[in-house]
Amino acid sequence: MKHYAPGLLDKHARHAILITGGTAPDPALLKDLRAQFPTVPCLCADAGADLCRASGVLPDALIGDMDSLSPETRAWLDEAGVPEVVYPAEKDDSDTALAVQQLFSDGAEELIVIGALGGRMDHELANMMLMVGAGRQGKSIVYWDDINRMRYVGPGEHQLDHTPGYIGIVPFSDDGMCLSIDGLYYPLDNFSVPFGETRLISNVFTDAPMATIRIARGDGVLVLCHDRAEKDPRR
Numbered sequence: 563m564k565h566y567a568p569g570l571l572d573k574h575a576r577h578a579i580l581i582t583g584g585t586a587p588d589p590a591l592l593k594d595l596r597a598q599f600p601t602v603p604c605l606c607a608d609a610g611a612d613l614c615r616a617s618g619v620l621p622d623a624l625i626g627d628m629d630s631l632s633p634e635t636r637a638w639l640d641e642a643g644v645p646e647v648v649y650p651a652e653k654d655d656s657d658t659a660l661a662v663q664q665l666f667s668d669g670a671e672e673l674i675v676i677g678a679l680g681g682r683m684d685h686e687l688a689n690m691m692l693m694v695g696a697g698r699q700g701k702s703i704v705y706w707d708d709i710n711r712m713r714y715v716g717p718g719e720h721q722l723d724h725t726p727g728y729i730g731i732v733p734f735s736d737d738g739m740c741l742s743i744d745g746l747y748y749p750l751d752n753f754s755v756p757f758g759e760t761r762l763i764s765n766v767f768t769d770a771p772m773a774t775i776r777i778a779r780g781d782g783v784l785v786l787c788h789d790r791a792e793k794d795p796r797r
Contacts, residue, residue: 583609585680589617626657727788730763739780745773
């Protein structure tokens with residue numbers, strides 16, 4: 563049975579930062595993100611609090627079964643009096659899913675999530691489905707790590723500001739995706755891509771200040787990323 567403790571978010575908050583226990587990015591990423599959004603609530607899912615401690619960012623709350631939280635971080639949180647919602651280790655959902663449900667239940671509409679990628683592959687795939695499921699219900703989850711920004715895209719028009727690196731789209735609908743793309747190196751016009759094909763990855767910006775993606779059918783995941791090797795992204 564799932565229990566949600568209301569009130570972890572201010573009733574007027576519509577955005578939140580969630581730190582989970584996947585592969586931890588550079589601590590500077592969270593520190594910079596917190597500096598950009600100092601008033602946005604920050605919640606940790608279990609071992610995500612270890613990244614908070616490494617970054618010097620005190621979370622507003624902690625949720626999970628606490629089975630992977632380090633003793634040092636446990637003491638740090640206790641000393642600061644951070645509120646928490648504790649679940650049993652044997653439960654129906656992952657700590658990340660519980661935290662997402664908590665934040666959406668408290669009124670958030672868009673989450674920036676750090677630590678959802680990398681680590682155990684079953685968790686990473688589950689987090690992808692969590693993002694798509696939320697998007698189909700009108701909520702937004704954006705995953706951040708050192709090289710990626712990832713979010714759900716559904717039918718309609720989506721505009722992207724010019725950014726270096728790669729742009730990829732992965733269809734998630736059973737019948738694939740029909741879309742048009744303007745402002746990228748590989749444009750498309752009302753093009754259909756079946757589920758399971760990879761031809762929408764590794765696109766890049768032209769000199770245009772903005773790109774537009776128009777999805778006529780289907781949905782999927784949009785990924786903005788850069789290559790550590792910094793090679794020509796068109797190869």
